[in-house]
Amino acid sequence: MSEIEDTAQQEQRADKSYRSMAQTSRAEKTEEESQFVTFMIGGETYGVAVLKVQEIIGMTQITHVPNTMVFMKGVINLRGSVVPVVDMRIKFGMEERSYDAFTVIIIVEVRERMIGMIVDSVSDVIGIPVKSIQDTPHFSARIETDFISGIGQVEDKLVIILDVDRILSSEEMSEMDRERS
Amino acid sequence: MEDAGIREVFYKESREILDNLEADILMLEEMSDPDVVNRLFRYFHTLKGSSGIAGYKNVYEFTHKIESVLDRVRSGGIEVNRELVDLLLGSLDWVREAIAGDDVASGEAKQALIAKTNVLMGTVEPASEPVSNAGAGGEPAREIEVGYRYFRVHAGFRDDVFESGIDPLLIMEDLAALGKFVDRRVDRSKLPLLTDMDPEKCYLSWDLVLKTKQPPNKVDEVFLFVKDDNDILIEDITAMYTSETPVQDHSEEKKLGEILTSKGILTEQELTDVLSSLEKNKKLGALIVEKGYATDKDLQFALNEQEKIKKRVETSTVRVDTEKLDGLLNLLGEIVIGQSAINRIADELDEEKGFQLKNALYGLDRVTREFQEQIMSIRMIPVGPSFEQFRRFVRDSSQALGKDIRLEIEGGETELDKTVIEKIGDPLKHMIRNAIDHGIEPPGERESAGKERMGRIMLRAYHQEGNVFVEVADDGGGVNFRRLREKAEAMGILKQGDEVNEQRLLSILFMPGFSTAEKVGELSGRGVGMDVVKTNIESLRGSVEIDSHPGKGTTFRVKLPLTLAIIEGMLVRVGGSIYIIPLLSIVESMQPRREDIRTVKEKGEVVQVRGEYVTLVRLYDLFGIKPEFSNPWESLMVIVESGMSRVGIMIDELLGQQQIVIKSLENYISRSRALSGAAILGDGRVALIIDVHGLVEELSK
Numbered sequence: 001m002s003e004i005e006d007t008a009q010q011e012q013r014a015d016k017s018y019r020s021m022a023q024t025s026r027a028e029k030t031e032e033e034s035q036f037v038t039f040m041i042g043g044e045t046y047g048v049a050v051l052k053v054q055e056i057i058g059m060t061q062i063t064h065v066p067n068t069m070v071f072m073k074g075v076i077n078l079r080g081s082v083v084p085v086v087d088m089r090i091k092f093g094m095e096e097r098s099y100d101a102f103t104v105i106i107i108v109e110v111r112e113r114m115i116g117m118i119v120d121s122v123s124d125v126i127g128i129p130v131k132s133i134q135d136t137p138h139f140s141a142r143i144e145t146d147f148i149s150g151i152g153q154v155e156d157k158l159v160i161i162l163d164v165d166r167i168l169s170s171e172e173m174s175e176m177d178r179e180r181s
Numbered sequence: 182m183e184d185a186g187i188r189e190v191f192y193k194e195s196r197e198i199l200d201n202l203e204a205d206i207l208m209l210e211e212m213s214d215p216d217v218v219n220r221l222f223r224y225f226h227t228l229k230g231s232s233g234i235a236g237y238k239n240v241y242e243f244t245h246k247i248e249s250v251l252d253r254v255r256s257g258g259i260e261v262n263r264e265l266v267d268l269l270l271g272s273l274d275w276v277r278e279a280i281a282g283d284d285v286a287s288g289e290a291k292q293a294l295i296a297k298t299n300v301l302m303g304t305v306e307p308a309s310e311p312v313s314n315a316g317a318g319g320e321p322a323r324e325i326e327v328g329y330r331y332f333r334v335h336a337g338f339r340d341d342v343f344e345s346g347i348d349p350l351l352i353m354e355d356l357a358a359l360g361k362f363v364d365r366r367v368d369r370s371k372l373p374l375l376t377d378m379d380p381e382k383c384y385l386s387w388d389l390v391l392k393t394k395q396p397p398n399k400v401d402e403v404f405l406f407v408k409d410d411n412d413i414l415i416e417d418i419t420a421m422y423t424s425e426t427p428v429q430d431h432s433e434e435k436k437l438g439e440i441l442t443s444k445g446i447l448t449e450q451e452l453t454d455v456l457s458s459l460e461k462n463k464k465l466g467a468l469i470v471e472k473g474y475a476t477d478k479d480l481q482f483a484l485n486e487q488e489k490i491k492k493r494v495e496t497s498t499v500r501v502d503t504e505k506l507d508g509l510l511n512l513l514g515e516i517v518i519g520q521s522a523i524n525r526i527a528d529e530l531d532e533e534k535g536f537q538l539k540n541a542l543y544g545l546d547r548v549t550r551e552f553q554e555q556i557m558s559i560r561m562i563p564v565g566p567s568f569e570q571f572r573r574f575v576r577d578s579s580q581a582l583g584k585d586i587r588l589e590i591e592g593g594e595t596e597l598d599k600t601v602i603e604k605i606g607d608p609l610k611h612m613i614r615n616a617i618d619h620g621i622e623p624p625g626e627r628e629s630a631g632k633e634r635m636g637r638i639m640l641r642a643y644h645q646e647g648n649v650f651v652e653v654a655d656d657g658g659g660v661n662f663r664r665l666r667e668k669a670e671a672m673g674i675l676k677q678g679d680e681v682n683e684q685r686l687l688s689i690l691f692m693p694g695f696s697t698a699e700k701v702g703e704l705s706g707r708g709v710g711m712d713v714v715k716t717n718i719e720s721l722r723g724s725v726e727i728d729s730h731p732g733k734g735t736t737f738r739v740k741l742p743l744t745l746a747i748i749e750g751m752l753v754r755v756g757g758s759i760y761i762i763p764l765l766s767i768v769e770s771m772q773p774r775r776e777d778i779r780t781v782k783e784k785g786e787v788v789q790v791r792g793e794y795v796t797l798v799r800l801y802d803l804f805g806i807k808p809e810f811s812n813p814w815e816s817l818m819v820i821v822e823s824g825m826s827r828v829g830i831m832i833d834e835l836l837g838q839q840q841i842v843i844k845s846l847e848n849y850i851s852r853s854r855a856l857s858g859a860a861i862l863g864d865g866r867v868a869l870i871i872d873v874h875g876l877v878e879e880l881s882k
Contacts, residue, residue: 063867066804067853080515082844082859
């Protein structure tokens, strides 16, 4: 039940943000900007290009899949499609946390396949001027930065922009293709 | 762009024709049947016509030549012999290549074929037309103008069409601008007397045949604003104009009276007379005879004709993209899932309401099952055509080996899922190649063994117990068990003195890298293949076994599921997870006794079941989940079979069987070979389907 309410809330939220998005885009037509869905993981704000996001759903039952990558939590039923979900906390090397009412799955399209990203909570859709998006700074070698395409600044907030096409590296995808085929 | 569309259609159509042609040419070789010659003639004729439309001028010209040869064959001027068959097969190959766009490479081949045709034609009538340079202009037959299309247009306008501001005259002018009218008829029957005529009404309708280079949508566009509420019919009748023999209009069922008049048995006058005096509940035929307009025999003839036309109408087909069918099947799967969800809710309702709902669901369930069967049947196609293609293969490869082999086909009408048929082609070819190369002995050897010189390979398909079986049987020498054993020992698969039965020995043939052939043949014998055959068939959830009798021959028996999309599955629970085991692989389920469980070196845990040892699989270990029971004697064990091996899968609970719509699992999601896909259960949960074959393989690693 609570899942349904959650989803409804999120839809409302998304609805609102679409409206605000429309307003901002009208107001700032002069400046070229991109739209991002932002969400929280471990206290940081992340964003993915709005066009890559298929939908946002509440936490649902995940079926465990054996013999897979650690961050692959399993598969879910998305209206009849079997969609894999990735826990972004594990992917980013953060400690795991139990899922709560705010946990959502963001369904994104990656190379024509759908993948769900489990994130702590979803925030808003915001426009970030292209100018204020900077290239990825070099972090320490320990942290994977492949899937970070840049860092955007909105007012005083930093948004880490993810390149969803790289959530699963091509090696990860093709290596498995090879092994099974 | 439009041209590409025409070519695409032509390409598909011609492929079908070419396959039919191949089968018929080979049939011609076996017996010279005038029906077959006629059919061949028609196929080439159709090819000629449609290649002309699609703009394949070289194919058009070439098929025309072949057509002339066949015409001569038809009239008995040319004898049916191997030379002719070779020529026809060669031409077929050339046309196939030319259509595939390979015209540069095949220029020489074409010249050679044309030369052969000329020889054939020349041997009969040396003084006839100079065929050798027919392409240059000596074409006596009516040449169709490449690229033109013919449309029959019926334009009947509403009488108040002017009120909507449309002038039929302008539309007709637009239409005329597209091309040329080759036939036109104006229907003035509705025209009243001048005194009664309302000048603001349209009384005329037109029947036209338009010859144009424009695509159909251009013709459609002319009528864009009127076609919805006026009587506009546009029909592409290009085929009728490009064939030399007029094609009968078989698009609609003809009335008996029309047939009688068109055959000249009845005059129009007589027909109207009969029709006007026709009473209720009386048959038209009877009345005609009664009035003495036709004899019983005439009538029978007309009725037969009517039946023929009806048949042609009934078997009309639609080409549908298989993706659309898959889509339908997916949707149906969703319905089934929804239904079982409702079923669960019905369980929770109070008795009366629940009962009513269940009853209603029961009816719905019947319909969906039938629906499912219908959709499945659309996907099912007879195996015959794909079997036929092997005739050529057997002919060519046996000739190359100096063997005389006949391919016999049985059960070509057996239907199988299209995907299965597509994927079974290569394995079958491999088994047939094996039979040709190793199975059937050279003619001399056969004779000294007291057999017919000509070897036989049987390709047989049949239904049994919800499966389709395909057999490749030869009447050759059979597997040499002694050699097989020696080889197996040499390769270290068997130890000397090991007691093994024939079945076990034969299964060695499917091991990678194994071959009993003494020398590597041109066709097979390199030791790769049979294992690939086995893997391919198993990937279709089928199985293959061999049966061989020395001196009598070998039979490969392939067992295939009817369809790939739906399986009957057993739902089992391990801890909090639900898995599906295909029912077909389940042998039995039982609770093992503590004293029957042993640990064997190199084999792990085994359970003794009626004197046989079955490897125990702790599924929870393999999948890394928490089970309810970790002691085998507390849990249940489902014994499954894959090929020759049996394993017992430990589970906590059997939940019952169900029809499962298989959803594929993207490869990258799991590395495990023990999974073949996923399914969505009635409560919306995803359950993984266990691939028994893969599981056994994963264990043996």
